Amino acid sequence: MGSKNVIIVAGEASGDLHGASLVREIKKIDPKVAFGGIGGRALRSAGVDVWFDSKDLAVVGIFEVIVSLAKILQAFTYLRHFLKTHKPDLLILIDYPDFNLPLAKVAKKYGIPVMYYISPQVWAWRKGRVRNIARFVDKMVVIFPFEVAFYRTYNVDVEFVGHPLLDIVRPISLKEETRRRLGLREDKTTIALLPGSRGSEIRRMLPSMLGAAKILKEALPDVQFILSIAPTLGRPDIEPLIPSHVKDLKVTDSYIYDVMNACDLIITASGTATVEAAIMNTPMVVIYKVSPLSYFIARRLVKVNHIGMVNLIAGERVVPELIQDEATPDRIATECLKILGDELVANSIKEKLKRVKDRLGAGGASRKVALVAYRLLRHEG
Secondary structure, eight states: OOOOEEEEEEOSHHHHHHHHHHHHHHHHHOTTOEEEEEEOHHHHHTTOEEEEEGGGTOOOSHHHHHHTHHHHHHHHHHHHHHHHHHOOSEEEEESOHHHHHHHHHHHHHTTOOEEEESOOOTTTSOTTHHHHHHHHOSEEEESSTHHHHHHHHTTOOEEEOOOGGGGTOOOSSOHHHHHHHTTOOTTSEEEEEEOOSSHHHHHHHHHHHHHHHHHHHHHOTTEEEEEEOOTTOOHHHHGGGSOTTOOSEEEEOSOHHHHHHTOSEEEEESSHHHHHHHHHTOOEEEEEOOOHHHHHHHHHHOOSSOSSHHHHHHTSOOSOEEEGGGOOHHHHHHHHHHHHTOHHHHHHHHHHHHHHHHHTOSSOHHHHHHHHHHHHHTTOO
16 A cells, blocks of 8 residues: 555644544554644644644634634635645544534545544534534544444444543652642642633633632632643643732643642533543532523533533533533532532542443554554545
């Protein structure tokens, strides 16, 4: 087989991470495969020629999309032209459906095989999108077990590989070592604040998290807080949003799984971090806030009972989740105190998080996806 060219599109931080693992596994099978596309720091480090940075394209909500529309359209136009003129051997799409599904349609038009890795949450809202997936996607590779039955209902060629985070989520340092390194007291209750990986998320959720931290500090004088910066962002994205009166808050861009391991509780934006915390077996309170317009629309479209992936996988409320107007400092602090103040509650959450982890598969997801991709490159289906 001659040298193959693959386009990979990961429009968000989690997709960048999982895409990088996938690229490395494909290169182990065939080092000659060349990659280009959309991604971030992780895909660049894996050897992908990144044409557009996912940091500039990753937005949540209707209003936020409008603000970034020019950059998104520029990237889409470039890729559409590239698919037409270069006809790569495979298009790998990772989540990011409002961009990737139209791109899959373009690829199908030009006879380019399409593998979709990490399904859009079509089972939760805007279910009609599954018809386009059935038409334009050659292989859907999913990371949650319940997605298989859903896609088979619509005659989509689907394969479950398990969750790639199972191979990634592990601390490097012991809890006590991490606390010392980060300047945290070893004997204090420690809470991490994870406000998200996108600027729009952080601007909406960080104020509520900081407000909750203030209330918790008053209720529990021996509590300490650490704010973790996502790898897609830097300190200049975060520190201007922290009021000058906020003291004793450690801000770090250290290895996130060490941070999670060092904590007794996490206050996190809904998203990949909830699954990471579940694998780390750390109790959490999940919050989610978007623009009022986005929430108004989503409330009428979403068809599931939970928004946190941990709760969706479990089929029950394992951890508290506070959505939109519920995500006030008072409510967040109240849910935290319920967990911190009752060891039985905390242990019950940990037991249920173990069961969630067990449902995510046995590991080796990136290798399995790489083999699927390589079969498509060899036109073996």
